[in-house]
Amino acid sequence: xxxxxYLSGEVADASIWMVGYGxxxxxxxxxxxxxxxxxxxxxxxxxxNAEVLIPFEKGGVLDEYVVTERVRGVERLxxxxxxxxxxxxxxxxxGELDILVxxxxxxxxxxxxxxxxxxxxxxxxxxxxRWQTLR
Amino acid sequence: MSSGAGKKKASGKVPVKRVKGEPHGSHFEAIYxxxxxFLNYVIGRVSLNNVFRMTEQPFADMGKQxxxxxxxxxxxxxxxxxxxxxxxxxxxxxxxxxVYWGGDRKRVRVMEVYEWPIQxxxxxxxxxxxxxxxYFATDFLWSVKDI
Numbered sequence: 387x388x389x390x391x392y393l394s395g396e397v398a399d400a401s402i403w404m405v406g407y408g409x410x411x412x413x414x415x416x417x418x419x420x421x422x423x424x425x426x427x428x429x430x431x432x433x434x435n436a437e438v439l440i441p442f443e444k445g446g447v448l449d450e451y452v453v454t455e456r457v458r459g460v461e462r463l464x465x466x467x468x469x470x471x472x473x474x475x476x477x478x479x480x481g482e483l484d485i486l487v488x489x490x491x492x493x494x495x496x497x498x499x500x501x502x503x504x505x506x507x508x509x510x511x512x513x514x515x516r517w518q519t520l521r
Numbered sequence: 522m523s524s525g526a527g528k529k530k531a532s533g534k535v536p537v538k539r540v541k542g543e544p545h546g547s548h549f550e551a552i553y554x555x556x557x558x559f560l561n562y563v564i565g566r567v568s569l570n571n572v573f574r575m576t577e578q579p580f581a582d583m584g585k586q587x588x589x590x591x592x593x594x595x596x597x598x599x600x601x602x603x604x605x606x607x608x609x610x611x612x613x614x615x616x617x618x619x620v621y622w623g624g625d626r627k628r629v630r631v632m633e634v635y636e637w638p639i640q641x642x643x644x645x646x647x648x649x650x651x652x653x654x655x656y657f658a659t660d661f662l663w664s665v666k667d668i
Contacts (some may be wrong), residue, residue: 392631392645392661395535400647401624402656405551448540448635448644448655463596465553466562470599472623479652482625486599490554506551508656509621510645516622517573519592
């Protein structure tokens with residue numbers, strides 16, 4: 387449907403989100419790495435607040451990432467008799483990013499302000515409203 | 522990672538590359554724990570009422586085939602796109618993937634298109650701010666025309 391727009395190299399507004407295989411809360415809160423350089427004024431660096439976006443490539447896969455960021459919002463969406471969490475994070479360099487992850491794949495209780503790490507694949511679309519169907 | 526959303530290719534045409542190796546699967550366990558139950562639910566709700574696209578296009582190196590795309594709603598923000606292909610008299614599930622009706626809008630420049638072997642799915646490399654992000658394009662049905 388968006389074939390020509392994509393192939394033209396258009397600059398457009400797109401929605402991009404992550405479908406998460408899993409999400410962990412505060413995974414690196416107590417993790418520190420030693421700095422062994424004399425010129426540095428400190429000897430340890432905490433990874434608890436590290437914000438990263440790293441491609442998670444394996445062969446032909448092109449859209450999987452690991453992301454660690456701070457939570458800006460959490461919503462719960464029903465899927466049959468289970469729940470999907472929509473976790474909104476603020477990511478450098480992408481800006482705000484919504485992560486959709488099944489509650490059963492979340493380790494810890496997600497709250498606004500927590501640091502989280504998610505692994506998943508990025509999806510997106512050029513907005514144009516919800517696609518029309520007959521119903 | 523650089524290049525960003527501001528640069529434009531001189532030709533104005535985005536290169537299309539074929540994905541080498543295995544693209545990842547649907548991974549519906551990311552959406553629901555019991556994949557068989559979930560797929561039964563979704564496939565059971567495919568009907569003419571939720572068709573969003575009917576087209577004829579190249580499919581999996583089998584030439585042009587009739588393709589029908591359906592939207593099955595899970596809630597007000599999340600649907601599953603179910604793509605069926607008609608091969609002769611047979612109607613088969615070609616692929617299915619989640620579509621989210623939300624998310625922050627970002628200004629992007631499409632830089633490269635990576636076509637999956639099935640030919641109706643692609644990944645996009647897009648400049649976003651000062652980086653490049655690759656995503657699965659849920660709106661990219663590789664169409665040549667509506668039916």
